[in-house]
Amino acid sequence: MDTLNTGTPPKTWLVESILVTLFCCLPAGIVGIINASKVESLYHQGDIEGANRASAEAGKWTRIGLIAGIVVGVLYAIYMFVIVGSSGLFNS
Amino acid sequence: MASSTHNRLLIIVVWALVLLSLLAVYKFISPELAPAYFPKCPFRQYTGLQCPGCGSQRALHHLLNFRLGAAFALNPLLVLSIPYLLLGFWLDATRPLKGKWLVVRRTLYGRVAILVCLVVVLLFWAGRNIPIVASWLNS
Numbered sequence: 001m002d003t004l005n006t007g008t009p010p011k012t013w014l015v016e017s018i019l020v021t022l023f024c025c026l027p028a029g030i031v032g033i034i035n036a037s038k039v040e041s042l043y044h045q046g047d048i049e050g051a052n053r054a055s056a057e058a059g060k061w062t063r064i065g066l067i068a069g070i071v072v073g074v075l076y077a078i079y080m081f082v083i084v085g086s087s088g089l090f091n092s
Numbered sequence: 093m094a095s096s097t098h099n100r101l102l103i104i105v106v107w108a109l110v111l112l113s114l115l116a117v118y119k120f121i122s123p124e125l126a127p128a129y130f131p132k133c134p135f136r137q138y139t140g141l142q143c144p145g146c147g148s149q150r151a152l153h154h155l156l157n158f159r160l161g162a163a164f165a166l167n168p169l170l171v172l173s174i175p176y177l178l179l180g181f182w183l184d185a186t187r188p189l190k191g192k193w194l195v196v197r198r199t200l201y202g203r204v205a206i207l208v209c210l211v212v213v214l215l216f217w218a219g220r221n222i223p224i225v226a227s228w229l230n231s
Contacts, residue, residue: 015180
């Protein structure tokens, strides 16, 4: 069945999506994994154009999830550093 | 052309720096000893249940200090997925793929494999919130 294309399929962003699932935002990661399967399906149906578009879309959302996770995490750490740091200062 | 190569290089350098500093933070600061500085899982805070990623920050700290067992107890899925993720990264970076690597990619990272990943994540999510299954997962 999967004989239409014998080249290398476009990047599915599966690995990055799993990382997003495990490290920051579960919903973004799950959507990423579903998008990854869409890339593969389209490619093996012979729709290389559609697969490339799905790949770009998957990449965009996975990157947004990843960057949002890192930004929120870093902001949180800075915020807590200021709060905990200053309360520690007042307590001592 | 030259400037786009330049930009690409800059993006890689910035990402490498961000990644290295994050790894340094997770290696040298223990989320268990200083939990205040690390973001908490919103799902766990609101529901009291664990998501598939819960324990990853603590597990990463143990992994970076070569304590595989401690990391496994906190998030077995994370530890087990490392070889799979590394091979996946390597296959992504190698283009075009040829011969047997194309078969490896299709078998381990194709449509069926992706759906298996999805099911494994969902089963792990459910399982770690069922006490009997959870104790088996951490054994």
